[in-house]
Amino acid sequence: MSTPTLAVFKLASCDGCQLTLLDCEDELLALAGKVEIAHFLEATSAVAPGPYDLSLVEGSVTTPGDAERVRSIRAASRHLVTIGACATAGGIQALRNFADVNEYRRTVYAHPEYISTLATSTPVSAHVDVDFELRGCPIDRRQLLEVITAFLAGRKPDIPNHSVCFECKRRGTVCVTVAHGTPCLGPVTHAGCGALCPAYQRGCFGCFGPSGSVNLPALIPLLRNGGASRSDSGKGGGGRRAGGLDEDAVMRFLHTFNAAAFDKELRK
Amino acid sequence: MTHRGSRVLHVGSLSRVEGEGALRLHVHDGTVTEARLEIYEPPRFFEAFLRGRAYTEPPDITARVCGICPVAYQMSACAAIEDACGVTVDPVIRDLRRLLYCGEWIESHALHIYLLHAPDFLGRTSAIDLARTHRAEVERGLRLKKAGNALMELLGGRAVHPVNVRLGGFHRAPTRNELRPLAEELKRALDDAWETVRWVAGLDFPDAHTDADLLALAAPDTYAIESGTTAFLRADGTTGSFPLRDFTDRVTETHVAHSTALHSRLDGRLHLTGPLARFAVGGHLLSPVALQAAVEAGLGDPREGAVCRNPYRSILVRAVETVYAVDEALRITEAYEPPARPYTEVPPVAGVGHGATEAPRGLLYHRYEIDADGIVTSASLVPPTAQNQGAIEDDLRRLAQRAISEHDPDDAELTALCERAIRNHDPCISCSTHFLDLTVVRTSGDTPRDFSGGCDA
Ligand code: SF4
Ligand code: SF4
Numbered sequence: 001m002s003t004p005t006l007a008v009f010k011l012a013s014c015d016g017c018q019l020t021l022l023d024c025e026d027e028l029l030a031l032a033g034k035v036e037i038a039h040f041l042e043a044t045s046a047v048a049p050g051p052y053d054l055s056l057v058e059g060s061v062t063t064p065g066d067a068e069r070v071r072s073i074r075a076a077s078r079h080l081v082t083i084g085a086c087a088t089a090g091g092i093q094a095l096r097n098f099a100d101v102n103e104y105r106r107t108v109y110a111h112p113e114y115i116s117t118l119a120t121s122t123p124v125s126a127h128v129d130v131d132f133e134l135r136g137c138p139i140d141r142r143q144l145l146e147v148i149t150a151f152l153a154g155r156k157p158d159i160p161n162h163s164v165c166f167e168c169k170r171r172g173t174v175c176v177t178v179a180h181g182t183p184c185l186g187p188v189t190h191a192g193c194g195a196l197c198p199a200y201q202r203g204c205f206g207c208f209g210p211s212g213s214v215n216l217p218a219l220i221p222l223l224r225n226g227g228a229s230r231s232d233s234g235k236g237g238g239g240r241r242a243g244g245l246d247e248d249a250v251m252r253f254l255h256t257f258n259a260a261a262f263d264k265e266l267r268k
Numbered sequence: 269m270t271h272r273g274s275r276v277l278h279v280g281s282l283s284r285v286e287g288e289g290a291l292r293l294h295v296h297d298g299t300v301t302e303a304r305l306e307i308y309e310p311p312r313f314f315e316a317f318l319r320g321r322a323y324t325e326p327p328d329i330t331a332r333v334c335g336i337c338p339v340a341y342q343m344s345a346c347a348a349i350e351d352a353c354g355v356t357v358d359p360v361i362r363d364l365r366r367l368l369y370c371g372e373w374i375e376s377h378a379l380h381i382y383l384l385h386a387p388d389f390l391g392r393t394s395a396i397d398l399a400r401t402h403r404a405e406v407e408r409g410l411r412l413k414k415a416g417n418a419l420m421e422l423l424g425g426r427a428v429h430p431v432n433v434r435l436g437g438f439h440r441a442p443t444r445n446e447l448r449p450l451a452e453e454l455k456r457a458l459d460d461a462w463e464t465v466r467w468v469a470g471l472d473f474p475d476a477h478t479d480a481d482l483l484a485l486a487a488p489d490t491y492a493i494e495s496g497t498t499a500f501l502r503a504d505g506t507t508g509s510f511p512l513r514d515f516t517d518r519v520t521e522t523h524v525a526h527s528t529a530l531h532s533r534l535d536g537r538l539h540l541t542g543p544l545a546r547f548a549v550g551g552h553l554l555s556p557v558a559l560q561a562a563v564e565a566g567l568g569d570p571r572e573g574a575v576c577r578n579p580y581r582s583i584l585v586r587a588v589e590t591v592y593a594v595d596e597a598l599r600i601t602e603a604y605e606p607p608a609r610p611y612t613e614v615p616p617v618a619g620v621g622h623g624a625t626e627a628p629r630g631l632l633y634h635r636y637e638i639d640a641d642g643i644v645t646s647a648s649l650v651p652p653t654a655q656n657q658g659a660i661e662d663d664l665r666r667l668a669q670r671a672i673s674e675h676d677p678d679d680a681e682l683t684a685l686c687e688r689a690i691r692n693h694d695p696c697i698s699c700s701t702h703f704l705d706l707t708v709v710r711t712s713g714d715t716p717r718d719f720s721g722g723c724d725a
Binding site for chain 2: 013020041046047066101109
């Protein structure tokens with residue numbers, strides 16, 4: 001069998017998820033010995049034509065051109081895995097989905113007419129079939145290695161679907177909500193980060209998106225509990241005082257890096 | 269396309285840069301009439317959706333502008349909002365911020381030196397390709413990068429988009445015991461950083477020279493990283509500085525004649541931020557070990573006025589800065605006493621705040637307006653690449669012109685030359701917050717109108 005080919009593509013994103021691959025310092029050279037990196041612009045100027053055995057796609061679809069491109073990437077890929085909140089949920093740029101993109105365009109650009117953009121930022125799966133979606137903003141390095149290894153071995157990646165809460169329990173972290181009244185999205189957020197934020201004494205802000213079995217409506221009253229002032233309510237606030245969130249703050253809390261995915265859960 | 273006198277070169281996707289961009293070169297009768305670094309990153313509209321957010325949020329949100337320098341975004345955002353609220357953080361917290369930032373410098377510089385830049389000097393397509401002939405060197409680069417990441421992971425929780433930063437400081441400050449093992453890793457990293465200086469000093473540097481104004485932050489008695497005032501050095505040797513609140517008056521976006529592209533200018537002149545600028549403005553304040561590294565690297569002694577204006581040699585300055593960042597991280601780690609509280613309270617105050625820090629690629633400026641409830645009413649981000657773009661293009665134009673006048677290279681060679689010149693500057697294209705670059709190719713009838721979109725954050 002010939003060496004499997006790996007390709008990495010980028011749509012609208014910050015590069016953080018593909019950088020996670022280069023951040024596998026200990027495994028990078030070993031991995032490079034097992035696959036042929038056929039397309040990865042951030043890392044190499046050598047580009048080989050498809051088809052590719054495994055394509056990793058970072059970023060969301062925000063332009064007509066990228067909507068086209070994602071179809072040709074799909075056509076050139078045997079397996080297509082999306083990496084990160086941008087590619088799996090539209091990313092932070094999906095905040096435009098709840099606003100007037102033309103107003104956004106006028107706000108940011110002196111010549112809005114030059115800016116080619118879609119009114120929405122959508123995940124790759126809204127455009128083409130996807131074989132696996134890896135969550136996170138950014139994705140977790142260990143999970144990425146598991147996904148690549150699994151696809152190379154022809155098996156299903158072992159990525160649990162439970163919530164951050166489970167990871168806190170496993171890690172032995174004291175619940176920040178129970179102990180300090182800190183608003184936390186851990187109960188409804190997909191595991192993967194190892195329950196990072198509570199370990200650093202802050203609430204989870206949902207960067208891995210909704211978990212498999214979410215009951216978002218049940219969490220909302222909990223987030224509101226406490227009735228702290230608005231200024232104390234941003235996801236950066238809270239921590240010391242028992243902090244409840246007002247209506248705007250609850251919306252802001254849910255509207256960040258996976259805004260579109262949490263919004264969908266809210267509407268269920 | 270290959271007719272030597274007049275040609276249009278178009279490189280559709282630049283590689284080994286961060287983000288996505290393209291390059292267009294126009295040559296008319298042997299004269300380079302246009303060299304254009306095109307940005308086709310799709311707009312992400314950060315400055316628009318930051319309005320209406322709580323003033324506590326920009327550090328986490330703007331980190332997502334760029335996965336390679338998230339700490340820079342977090343630090344500039346904190347600085348600007350704390351400025352608006354009239355809060356100054358404790359020295360211990362300032363040191364911890366600097367320590368986290370050192371992690372980003374080490375990680376990002378190692379990435380650029382070994383994975384993006386060095387392969388050009390050795391005729392390789394990537395670090396993986398380079399590892400076939402220089403395995404030990406690439407392993408050293410990865411080890412160095414890992415040390416930077418370890419620092420970010422310990423202090424920030426993770427290397428990409430750290431979770432531990434908040435207004436006023438950190439959610440949780442590390443204990444002395446937690447930092448201790450890091451000191452061991454940093455000591456090894458110092459050796460690796462020194463070896464890096466020696467290694468890159470042995471590379472072959474083409475001649476080149478930039479006349480752009482060099483713009484960087486200047487701090488009173490240290491090499492500026494997480495704070496400072498804006499200072500510049502012009503080609504004629506004149507120096508000057510101005511307060512951060514004047515930033516958008518001095519660094520303005522102007523229309524370039526014959527095109528609709530907007531470019532940043534400092535007082536109407538091209539300017540460059542980043543390692544060359546930092547070294548020129550603050551090199552004399554490097555630590556003794558970094559000064560020694562600078563001399564050994566052949567950059568001269570900045571205490572005696574040494575300035576480097578050759579963009580190819582920016583890799584040397586990066587290597588010296590890596591030595592500095594490791595040395596500085598060691599100094600802070602060893603002197604560390606945990607603060608009583610990991611953050612200073614930052615109550616909201618209606619007003620405008622300015623903040624700038626030295627991202628690995630150069631000066632990153634943020635400005636926020638907040639209301640009395642702590643809601644952001646306007647935001648503006650000016651990243652380094654947006655500022656550098658004009659100087660990069662000028663560089664490209666001159667390099668291409670010289671090559672054409674000297675030996676008229678074919679398209680492939682010219683392309684490689686230009687791509688390399690772009691990589692000298694380590695452009696961070698995905699963080700080009702609101703660059704607007706529209707290219708209309710007017711001189712050749714059969715070339716399609718090129719529409720590069722804008723990269724907004
Ligand atoms: S998901 Fe987050 S880290 Fe990944 S590309 Fe998008 S913004 Fe960057
Ligand atoms: S926001 Fe939640 S999912 Fe993201 S790192 Fe923090 S705890 Fe993990």
